[in-house]
Amino acid sequence: MYARRSGHTVSGEASSGPELRRSPRLVNARDGAPGPSVGTSALATPAQAATTQLPSSSRGPINRNSTRPGRAGRACEAVGLPGMSDLSVATTQSSPMKSSPSVSMTATAEAREHQLFAHMGKPRQSKAMDTYFFDTPSTYEAKIPKPTEKLGTEAAMKQMADAIKDVTGDRRLVGCGNSGSPIKLAPDRGEQENTPDAVILTHAAVAAAPDLPFVWAQSEHPTSMEGTPSSPQRAYSQIAVAIEVKKSDKRSAEARNQVIRRLHMICTTALRAHAIGVTLCGDVLQVYLVNACGVFTTSARECGQGAVLLRRVLSHLIELDDNGLGMLASTNEVDDAFGSFVVSDKFLPPRAHDFESELGDISDLEIQELLFRRRSCLGRATSAFRVTARHAPVDRTSITLPTPATEYAMTVAWVEQSRLDDAIALRRKMHAASRIDTEGLSLSAGIYRDDFRTLPTFFGDDESFDGIGPRALEVVFHRQCYRPLNTATTTRELAQAVLGVVKGEHRDQLGGLAFALPSRHAPSHDIAGHRNLYRLGYIHRDISYGNVVIDRNGFGALIDYHLAVPHDRLCTELHHRIRSGTWPYLACSILAQPNERLGVVHERWHDIESLFYVVMEVSFREPYQGDEKVLVMTPKGETIWRRWNSPEADLVYALKYMLRMDQPYESALEGCAHRFQSIPLLLNILRRNCGLDSRFFGFKVAAEEAELGELWGPSKAMSHESIISDIEQLLPLL
Structure with missing residues (x-):
């Protein structure tokens, strides 16, 4: 598909012109x-994966008696004509959505998931990703102790986060205390998505807000003491890697859909080249990548003795800088839309x-x-x-x-x-x-x-x-x-x-x-x-x-x-x-x-x-x-x-x-x-x-x-x- 996005540009102005108005x-x-x-x-x-058009000669004037059932009726309902002659069919009146920042701000997760997978198709398996994440030893994997908690649980992921912090000093891998709860895409955005089970935060986000890993680890947003700065809000724009865990590999399809949907949300934030995600279902591990070309994945692998592949994959991801994690630029105010980048x-x-x-x-x-x-x-x-x-x-x-x-x-x-x-x-x-x-x-x-x-x-x-x-x-x-x-x-x-x-x-x-x-x-x-x-x-x-x-x-x-x-x-x-x-x-x-x-x-x-x-x-x-x-x-x-x-x-x-x-x-x-x-x-x-x-x-x-x-x-x-x-x-x- 041609991506404009894909497409929205705005151009540059000489500095002596009048001050720009911020866009609403x-x-x-x-x-x-x-x-x-x-x-x-x-x-x-x-x-739809593909749409094209029949020869134009096949289309005649609309026949009100032979129009496909439901289509014209739904069209009538949408423009406020539920009783319009024989063009309409019985429909349920849609409730208008309240004009408020707190509602009507995003399609449901299920609707976005339907759109994404219908449009992009199945993830493509990548040999290069297998080689990098599974077949190439990482710097820290041998030093990271194997988890004692059962794989496929949030407890095991939090244990891995603590182990990596002890070995590397890096605090960016966090088991999310509010996993499953909705959070904003970014401070300036209305869309919401559920929190992953675990995340690796961007280097820039943690540098801008050192207590951000602590915030992500809490079940509720921490309250600030009077007279102290408020804690930063969680946002998808702070995530470098989204991780979903399930107790059984029988739920791998559910985990895949969740992580890909969340990676697409991350990719819609400003200046993102790609986003990476991980699913761990039981002891079966898989890595995903979403970019402008599509969705790509490793093969599904068992973690192996001592969870060596889990330690290897997480170590590889921790070693990547923000550029490798897909960040082209960030703000120094945790993706404040109006902050300096x-x-x-x-x-x-x-x-x-x-x-x-x-x-x-x-x-x-x-x-x-x-x-x-x-x-x-x-x-x-x-x-x-x-x-x-x-x-x-x-x-x-x-x-x-x-x-x-x-x-x-x-x-x-x-x-x-x-x-x-x-x-x-x-x-x-x-x-x-x-x-x-x-x-x-x-x-x-x-x-x-x-x-x-x-x-x-x-x-x-x-x-x-x-x-x-x-x-x-x-x-x-x-x-x-x-x-x-x-x-x-x-x-x-x-x-x-x-x-x-x-x-x-x-x-x-x-x-x-x-x-x-x-x-x-x-x-x-x-x-x-x-x-x-x-x-x-x-x-x-x-x-x-x-x-x-x-x-x-x-x-x-x-x-x-x-x-x-x-x-x-x-x-x-x-x-x-x-x-x-x-x-x-x-x-x-x-x-x-x-x-x-x-x-x-x-x-x-x-x-x-x-x-x-x-x-x-x-x-x-x-x-x-x-x-x-x-x-x-x-x-x-x-x-x-x-x-x-x-x-x-x-x-x-x-x-x-x-x-x-x-x-x-x-x-x-x-x-x-x-x-x-x-x-x-x-x-x-x-x-x-x-x-x-x-x-x-x-x-x-x-x-x-x-x-x-x-x-x-x-x-x-x-x-x-x-x-x-x-x-x-x-x-x-x-």
Whole structure:
């Protein structure tokens, strides 16, 4: 799957601009956490391994008497039409979820487990992991005494933790006193997951909070004495290794599912390359690893005489530094979202010379603030940060004064090799073009990319697996620092953002850049409008919440081109037959007939429809009890958004298809927050330019696409210009 995450970027800004507003915290079932981004040979939804589309000729107007039982009825219920003629069936009314940080903040553990395993499939057994963990003696294993407690019990694991501490002085292996109790993913996150039976904490977390092992060992959070600092809160972001123990190997499947689910939770925290877990069921031991490529495991081995393999595995894990444990950076405040980050000296990969640059290598990197991290069940999340850095001289032999620190946005992603050629070609085209040709496109200050691998480097030589492509860590420094879209608090601000996304702003609409660009690009701006990207020859294919951002002047920008492809290729080419995007934002026609290969070509109007869903999502959110930093969805908005995130492609298709009917559409608008007055005026502009209005109800997919092609083509009844003109006329009225 293409991971955008997978996908959410935000770009960097010159330091003399106005102070950035911190992005509001989202606490909801799907807060910034849509389903996976997709885009390889088959669309794997959270509940489907592959989806494609039947020939478009097979789809006709919806027959109200022959629609699959239940699907239309569920769609009617979701948009508030439980009694709508013969389209509906008897359903149970869903209870709206309370807009509160303490509820409606996460899918159930069982639901996440279902999504993960349906999407990722079975773990792949790795010979390299067997060799490293089982066949290679460790430094401390001979010195660690064998446990006297029965293997497969928490008591035995706590005994091992004490023994390792006595031998190595390392206190990070902890038997959890509150195992099974829910804890937060991170201090700034609403999601919760049950506590593992034992954990190995990260070096950085314990360095930042030395009493953290004591906290994890307690059955309840320790109370602080009056006048003393409070103890740190447990959070998944502090875990380097999650360990599950069962008394019998008959419960190995249960332990496997639990640990993999928890590793995926760990991988969604900022700047994680991978997460490692261990299951011990009776005396049967197994090690798991989750990264952007998938889930990998050792074979299941008996611990052997004296539990030698258990001592060996735990010793190997204790010996790994945070980089080996998957930590690229951490905060010095135990993953406080707004704390300063401690960057690993191994963080930056080699520089990728995708284009000629007049800027030297990045040096003196400091990560100041997390701007955005996308909640991906795959752990392929693109995270964005506000950073400061200096550029080394291009000519290192020259004598020059140190360059001043400049503020950027830095995005971190794991890119797929098959999509890289198109991304590099686009970057080169942008950087080689004239100012006029690049107006409105985001230029990078530097790109750093690691080697393509499937497994971490500490295993030695990489290992290949059928159906799994290697990925590479890619760090991009952007020349302007953007804010997340949720910082728009009124319909006017949201409309201005959408205008920038579609149009790409011109130099007369923005002040001068505070960052000194090379002279050829000095008047240019780091904003990628959808229209400008199309004029350059590319279609974006992944418009989603995190890829739509706001610059320091309030104008919207469209960023992150990892799934962008040339739009003039033959539609028979493979990339045009692949569903691409992020699950809840996928256009109706892209979702249609999910069990067959995609029957349409991803076009401009599909991206505009995705933008419609982005605006809907933002408009569903409101401040929690007046706190602008904490956003929750309205009860009805949360229900609609949860339905759009359903793993059932045919249900999501039906839900979105019914937006063509005025009554379901108006019902959906009731989920919008009160602060977005007149939001239907903005949504209507997008709706009538992407085929979601009533004119297209009853169309076959093929007929609908042909009509949209005509309207966006020769007739020009629909166009970027039409959307731009309508929004520009709307703005003075808001």
